[in-house]
Structure formats: C-alpha cells, structure tokens
Amino acid sequence: MVGLVLVSHSPDISKGLKKMLDEAQPKVTVLDAGGTDEGEMGTSAMKIQTAIEKADNGDGVVILVDFGSSVMNAEMAIDFIEDAHSVKIADAPFIEGAYSAVMEAGFGKSLDDVVESAVQAKDTKKVQ
Amino acid sequence: MVGLVLVSHSPDISKGLKKMLDEAQPKVTVLDAGGTDEGEMGTSAMKIQTAIEKADNGDGVVILVDFGSSVMNAEMAIDFIEDAHSVKIADAPFIEGAYSAVMEAGFGKSLDDVVESAVQAKDTKKVQ
Amino acid sequence: MFTAEMARQWIKESAKKIESHKEQLTDLDQALGDGDHGLNMTRGFKAAVEQLPEETDEPGKVLKTVGTSLLSKIGGASGPLYGTLFMKAGSQLEGTTVQLSDLSSGLRVGVEGMKKRGKAEREEKTMIDLLEPVIEIMEEKGNELTADQLIDKAKEALEHVKEYEAKKGRAAYYKEKSKGKQDAGAQSSYYLIESLASVLEMDGEA
Amino acid sequence: MFTAEMARQWIKESAKKIESHKEQLTDLDQALGDGDHGLNMTRGFKAAVEQLPEETDEPGKVLKTVGTSLLSKIGGASGPLYGTLFMKAGSQLEGTTVQLSDLSSGLRVGVEGMKKRGKAEREEKTMIDLLEPVIEIMEEKGNELTADQLIDKAKEALEHVKEYEAKKGRAAYYKEKSKGKQDAGAQSSYYLIESLASVLEMDGEA
Ligand SMILES: Nc1ncnc2c1ncn2[C@@H]1O[C@H](COP(=O)(O)OP(=O)(O)O)[C@@H](O)[C@H]1O
Ligand SMILES: Nc1ncnc2c1ncn2[C@@H]1O[C@H](COP(=O)(O)OP(=O)(O)O)[C@@H](O)[C@H]1O
Ligand SMILES: [Mg+2]
Ligand SMILES: [Mg+2]
Ligand SMILES: [Mg+2]
Ligand SMILES: [Mg+2]
Numbered sequence: 001m002v003g004l005v006l007v008s009h010s011p012d013i014s015k016g017l018k019k020m021l022d023e024a025q026p027k028v029t030v031l032d033a034g035g036t037d038e039g040e041m042g043t044s045a046m047k048i049q050t051a052i053e054k055a056d057n058g059d060g061v062v063i064l065v066d067f068g069s070s071v072m073n074a075e076m077a078i079d080f081i082e083d084a085h086s087v088k089i090a091d092a093p094f095i096e097g098a099y100s101a102v103m104e105a106g107f108g109k110s111l112d113d114v115v116e117s118a119v120q121a122k123d124t125k126k127v128q
Numbered sequence: 129m130v131g132l133v134l135v136s137h138s139p140d141i142s143k144g145l146k147k148m149l150d151e152a153q154p155k156v157t158v159l160d161a162g163g164t165d166e167g168e169m170g171t172s173a174m175k176i177q178t179a180i181e182k183a184d185n186g187d188g189v190v191i192l193v194d195f196g197s198s199v200m201n202a203e204m205a206i207d208f209i210e211d212a213h214s215v216k217i218a219d220a221p222f223i224e225g226a227y228s229a230v231m232e233a234g235f236g237k238s239l240d241d242v243v244e245s246a247v248q249a250k251d252t253k254k255v256q
Numbered sequence: 257m258f259t260a261e262m263a264r265q266w267i268k269e270s271a272k273k274i275e276s277h278k279e280q281l282t283d284l285d286q287a288l289g290d291g292d293h294g295l296n297m298t299r300g301f302k303a304a305v306e307q308l309p310e311e312t313d314e315p316g317k318v319l320k321t322v323g324t325s326l327l328s329k330i331g332g333a334s335g336p337l338y339g340t341l342f343m344k345a346g347s348q349l350e351g352t353t354v355q356l357s358d359l360s361s362g363l364r365v366g367v368e369g370m371k372k373r374g375k376a377e378r379e380e381k382t383m384i385d386l387l388e389p390v391i392e393i394m395e396e397k398g399n400e401l402t403a404d405q406l407i408d409k410a411k412e413a414l415e416h417v418k419e420y421e422a423k424k425g426r427a428a429y430y431k432e433k434s435k436g437k438q439d440a441g442a443q444s445s446y447y448l449i450e451s452l453a454s455v456l457e458m459d460g461e462a
Numbered sequence: 463m464f465t466a467e468m469a470r471q472w473i474k475e476s477a478k479k480i481e482s483h484k485e486q487l488t489d490l491d492q493a494l495g496d497g498d499h500g501l502n503m504t505r506g507f508k509a510a511v512e513q514l515p516e517e518t519d520e521p522g523k524v525l526k527t528v529g530t531s532l533l534s535k536i537g538g539a540s541g542p543l544y545g546t547l548f549m550k551a552g553s554q555l556e557g558t559t560v561q562l563s564d565l566s567s568g569l570r571v572g573v574e575g576m577k578k579r580g581k582a583e584r585e586e587k588t589m590i591d592l593l594e595p596v597i598e599i600m601e602e603k604g605n606e607l608t609a610d611q612l613i614d615k616a617k618e619a620l621e622h623v624k625e626y627e628a629k630k631g632r633a634a635y636y637k638e639k640s641k642g643k644q645d646a647g648a649q650s651s652y653y654l655i656e657s658l659a660s661v662l663e664m665d666g667e668a
Contacts (some may be wrong), residue, residue, distance in 0.1 A: 009537075012144025013223065020138050020169065023290040024426065035537075041148065041498070042537020045545075066223050068631060071254050072542035072579050076533065091255045093221030095141065095194050103429040122250050126199050127219045128375065137331075151496040152632065163331075169292070170331020173339075196425060200336035200373050204327065231635040256581065 002105040002114045003029040003055030007048055007074050008066040008094060011035025017098055025106035031055045043069045048077035052087055060086035060111035064098045092118035130233040130242045131157040131183030135176055135202050136194040136222060139163025145226055153234035159183045171197045176205035180215055188214035188239035192226045220246035258359045262455050263318035264308050269451035271301035285440035288427035292332055293440040300330040313352040320346030333425055334441055337370050344369035356401050360394035367391055380423035381434060383441035389413040390449050403457035410449040417442040464565045468661050469524035470514050475657035477507035483653060491646035494633035499646040502538045509535040519558040526552030539631055540647055543576050550575040562607050566600035573597055586629035587640060589647035595619040596655050609663035616655040623648040
C-alpha cells in the first residue's frame with residue numbers, strides 16, 4: 001500500500017491533517033513531517049527523509065507539500081534516498097490533495113494513481 | 129481591510145494556519161473557526177458566524193473552507209448574518225488559498241480581489 | 257392531527273432508536289466515511305431531547321428548536337443537513353392545528369432546503385434518498401397516511417439507496433465501491449421515519 | 463590558495479556578520495516574507511561554526527559539513543538553498559590544494575544547484591542575484607582575484623537586486639510592490655561575500 005508523508009511549515013497543520021486522514025483510512029501509513037526538527041514553523045529535509053523511509057511499505061510514497069521550503073526540502077530528502085523513483089511529490093493542494101490521496105492509497109491503488117488523485121483534487125468545486 | 133475566517137474540520141489545522149498567516153501579514157484580522165464548539169474534529173455554524181462578525185472591519189470577510197460540512201456550515205452561518213453580501217466563501221484550496229488571500233487583504237485589496245487571489249492559488253505549480 | 261406532543265414524542269423516540277443503533281451507524285460511516293455518524297447523531301439527538309420546548313402547543317416551534325439543537329451539536333455534515341430539515345419544516349408549520357398534510361408540506365420544504373444545502377439530488381446515496389420518497393408518499397396520502405405506509409416506503413427506499421453509487425460527501429471518494437454498502441445518513445433517516453411511524457401508530461390507537 | 467583554515471575563517475566571519483545584522487535580516491524578511499531570515503541564518507551559522515571540522519586540511523570537507531549544518535538547522539527556504547550551495551561547492555573541491563579558481567568552479571556548481579533547487583533564475587530577486595554575479599567575477603579573475611573586486615561586485619549586485627520584482631519565494635506575493643525593497647536572502651549573501659573578501663584580504667596581507 002502506498003504511504004503518505006505530510007510536509008507543512010506548521011507542525012499543527014500536518015498533525016491535524018494526519019488525524020483526519022487516519023479517521024478516513026486507518027490502514028494507510030501516514031507520516032507527519034511538518035515543522036522543523038525543533039517543532040517550530042518551517043521544514044526539515046532530515047525529518048522528511050526519515051518519514052519517507054518509515055512510510056514506505058514497498059509500494060512507494062507520495063509527499064504532500066504546502067509551499068516554498070516544503071518543496072525544496074522534500075526534493076532534498078528524495079535526493080538523499082536510494083530508491084528515489086518510488087517517491088513522488090504531488091503537485092496538489094495540501095489538505096484536499098492529501099484527502100484524495102489517502103482514499104486512493106487505501107483502495108490499494110498504484111503510486112501514479114495516488115499522485116494523480118491528489119493532483120485532481122484541485123478541480124473539485126467547493127462552492128457553485 | 130478584508131478579514132479572513134478559517135474553517136477546517138481539524139482545529140489544529142486552522143490554528144496552525146492562522147499562526148502562519150499572522151507571520152506573513154500581522155495586520156490582517158484572521159479568525160480561526162476550525163473544529164466543533166467542543167474543539168473536536170468537525171465544524172460549527174455558530175462558531176463560524178461569531179468569527180465572521182469579529183473578522184469584519186467593514187470591508188467584508190472571505191471564508192476559507194476545507195470540504196464537506198465546512199462549506200455547508202459556512203453557508204448556514206452566512207444565512208444567519210444580516211450583511212451577507214459582504215461575506216464570501218472562496219472556492220480555493222484551504223492552505224494555499226488562505227495564504228494568497230491574506231497577502232492581498234494586507235495590500236488593502238477589495239473583497240472580490242481577495243477572493244479571486246485565493247481561487248487563483250489553485251494554479252500555482254509546486255513541482256515541475 | 258400532528259400535535260406538539262407528537263412532535264416531542266417523535267424526537268424522543270428518534271433519540272432512543274439512534275442511541276440503540278449508535279454502533280451500526282458508526283460502522284456504516286466507518287466503511288464509507290470517517291466513522292463519526294453514530295456519535296454525531298447520538299450527541300445531536302440527546303441535545304435535541306434536552307432542549308425540547310415542553311410548554312409549547314405549536315409543533316412548528318418544537319421542530320424548529322430541534323433543528324437548532326442538531327445544527328449546534330453535530331459537527332459533521334449531518335448537522336447542517338438535519339438542522340436545515342427540521343428548521344425549515346418547523347418554520348413552515350404555523351400555529352397549533354397541524355394536519356398530517358401540513359406536516360408533509362413542512363417536510364417537503366425541509367428536504368428541499370437540505371438538497372440545496374448539500375447541493376445534492378436524488379440517487380446520490382444520501383439521507384435524501386430515504387427522506388424524499390417518504391415525503392412523497394406522505395404528500396400522496398395526505399391526512400389518510402398510515403404508519404405502515406411510512407414504514408413500507410422507508411424500507412423500500414433503504415434497499416434502493418444501498419445500491420446507488422455515492423456522489424456526495426466523503427462516501428463519494430469510494431465511487432463504484434460504494435455500491436452495495438448502506439449509507440449511514442440514509443440509515444439514520446430510516447430511524448427518524450420509523451420513529452415518526454410509531455408516533456402516528458400510537459396516535460391512531462389512542 | 464584557498465586553505466581549509468581559510469574556509470573555516472570564512473564561516474566564522476560570516477556567522478559574526480550575520481549575528482550582528484540579525485535584526486536587519488529580520489526586518490527585510492518581515493517586509494517581504496515571514497520575518498524569520500535573521501533568526502534562521504543566525505541559528506544556521508551558529509551550528510555551522512560549532513560543527514566546523516577543525517582537523518581537516520581539505521577545504522571541500524569544511525564546506526560540505528557547513529552545507530549539512532545549514533540544511534539541518536535552517537527551517538526556511540534558505541536552509542536547502544545555502545545547504546545546496548555549500549554541499550555542492552564542497553563536493554567539487556578535491557584534496558588539500560585548492561586555488562581561488564577552483565573555489566570559483568566549486569561555487570559555480572553550488573549556485574547552479576541552488577538555482578535548480580529553487581527553480582530560480584537571475585533577476586528574480588533572490589540570493590542568486592547576489593551570488594551569481596560575484597561568482598562570475600571570480601571566474602573572470604581566476605587566481606588574480608582581489609578582495610576589493612569581490613566587494614565591489616557584491617555591492618553593485620546588491621543595488622540591482624533591490625530594484626528587481628520578486629518572482630520566487632514569499633516575496634513573490636508582493637509583485638511590483640517588492641521593487642525598491644531589499645531581498646533578505648540577497649542581503650545575507652552579501653555578508654557571506656564580505657566575509658570571504660575579508661578572509662582573502664587577510665591571506666593577502668599574511
Ligand atoms: N452533500 C451532501 N448532501 C446530502 N447528504 C450528505 C451530503 N454529504 C453527506 N451527506 C450525508 O451525511 C452523512 C454523513 O454524516 P456525518 O457522518 O455526520 O458527517 P461527516 O461526513 O461530516 O462526518 C452521509 O452518510 C450522507 O447521508
Ligand atoms: N525559490 C527560491 N529560489 C531562490 N531563492 C529563494 C527562493 N525562495 C526564497 N529564496 C530566498 O530565500 C530568502 C528567504 O529565506 P528564509 O526567510 O530563510 O526562508 P522562508 O521564506 O522559508 O522563511 C529570500 O529572501 C530569497 O532570497
Ligand atoms: Mg462521518
Ligand atoms: Mg465527521
Ligand atoms: Mg523567511
Ligand atoms: Mg520561514
């Protein structure tokens with residue numbers, strides 16, 4: 001099953017999101033990698049790297065990012081990892097993309113399908 | 129100046145987001161209306177209504193929502209409010225839309241401009 | 257006749273039925289959602305019973321208050337949805353003399369409000385698929401409506417909604433996989449109708 | 463020559479300059495970002511100094527370690543960006559005998575890595591607008607490079623970057639409004655170059 005890693009600047013955001021995803025799909029491995037190593041506002045390549053390794057059950061990992069240094073540190077983390085082709089950053093809205101992704105991952109979909117569902121979350125209309 | 133109201137199911141998410149927005153644009157009024165009245169996972173029309181009233185400095189309020197009952201309860205809250213035409217729900221990604229919106233609000237832009245900037249946050253590419 | 261006392265009985269009976277099926281509602285919502293529907297509904301109807309206006313003779317006032325209780329106590333989608341149903345239905349019912357045909361007009365306004373609130377149509381696997389067919393039979397039968405007719409229609413609707421593909425709410429993420437599984441909200445709506453039927457039945461016997 | 467000891471001096475001097483301009487960097491980042499660049503850079507360079515490998519004779523090893531310290535201690539965009547600059551530059555420098563021309567090749571690889579990491583080009587109002595022109599003068603002058611040439615080029619670049627419109631990072635939200643304001647990252651890069659110049663100068667005098 002594809003695993004997820006959540007990278008937001010705010011550790012509160014990724015923590016809350018993980019809780020929400022766990023309620024929706026308890027069987028998917030979701031790692032909270034938000035905030036700095038000190039738990040402050042920011043991101044950490046090392047924290048992300050550790051999370052990727054933990055989230056990988058053999059079917060790959062999708063990383064959800066908020067913006068800015070989240071993207072850069074996620075890319076650095078991937079650079080540090082051996083089996084980098086099984087790790088993808090989704091070009092997706094953080095919360096909405098993560099929700100779609102956890103659903104598809106829970107359905108046992110492939111890495112590419114999970115990424116694709118996260119990306120498509122962009123297009124879901126919230127208000128008419 | 130346009131005010132913002134943040135409505136996510138997780139109270140941790142809206143709390144963390146408010147902190148991030150306050151760092152970026154301290155002068156914009158941002159109200160955290162995430163979670164239920166009891167601070168649990170969910171949303172509350174009454175909490176949102178109170179937040180809208182507090183966030184309104186006379187130039188209107190933009191509501192950012194995650195999904196599902198956030199949208200419905202935000203709409204109910206607007207129904208309860210007198211000056212409903214100065215309150216808009218942005219059809220925007222929650223985190224990314226809120227960040228764009230707080231920037232534009234801080235620039236003194238109009239309600240429609242702030243909504244529009246939130247909506248356009250969808251199109252910002254995170255990864256190539 | 258549909259009296260204020262019957263309205264109160266309806267809500268008390270609903271609260272009991274929901275409480276005793278809490279786990280079932282939780283399980284259904286776990287399979288297609290986030291697993292809080294049992295908790296949401298139990299909490300909401302508990303508050304609704306506690307806040308029931310015991311003094312009034314106007315059934316509309318009772319239902320309106322119930323709507324507000326549900327809206328404020330249920331953090332999930334069922335809060336604004338059932339809240340809208342009861343608030344709109346209650347606002348529609350004027351005074352103390354309410355016929356069954358008036359109740360059906362009230363519930364019609366309620367369910368239309370619910371559809372607008374959820375941006376939902378029929379056959380999207382939600383509570384609406386339970387409630388609207390039942391309201392139709394109420395409209396059709398008018399003051400001649402019997403408890404059995406309500407129950408039969410509700411059972412039939414419940415069978416149908418199970419087969420639909422979810423298009424709204426969290427269950428929509430399951431797409432075709434939602435077919436064959438019961439919708440939690442339709443199930444809780446079923447208990448509301450079952451409770452209404454039992455109140456009508458008691459009234460018929462009285 | 464660019465020795466391991468000079469590399470260490472460079473980082474120590476940078477840490478001092480950044481610490482003493484912490485407030486300025488904070489203020490610049492407050493105006494166009496989130497106001498943490500002063501804190502980020504102070505924390506990062508403090509760690510870099512503490513973790514400096516004092517034993518090695520290889521300047522490349524020094525810079526690589528600095529990059530890792532910055533990456534792990536700076537939670538903002540400047541972490542992966544300066545981290546990449548120093549790690550890539552350090553990996554490029556082989557052995558103990560490093561000429562100024564080698565340093566410029568190393569920094570070239572570093573700044574190209576930085577551009578890739580930030581998906582950034584010149585004239586987008588970032589640290590790159592300070593560093594790349596300086597690296598160009600280093601490449602041009604080779605082993606004849608003087609401290610004054612470095613400083614002059616850095617000052618000139620700093621004037622230019624101020625006028626650009628921000629296209630990357632948080633400052634990009636300010637669009638035209640970013641023109642005329644200094645970029646925090648370009649300012650911190652300026653202090654890195656000033657520090658490098660002072661190390662070259664001391665070496666020249668020695
Ligand atoms: N947009 C909608 N329109 C109509 N009914 C909906 C909608 N979204 C959800 N529902 C109903 O609400 C039920 C879920 O309620 P609940 O679990 O309390 O809320 P949540 O999904 O927010 O946790 C679903 O089973 C469905 O019947
Ligand atoms: N994509 C990017 N490419 C190059 N430089 C960038 C980029 N994003 C930000 N920067 C630089 O980083 C500086 C901000 O660093 P810092 O405040 O530490 O990070 P953050 O913006 O995450 O708080 C900016 O002033 C700019 O020079
Ligand atoms: Mg639920
Ligand atoms: Mg819920
Ligand atoms: Mg910053
Ligand atoms: Mg920052």
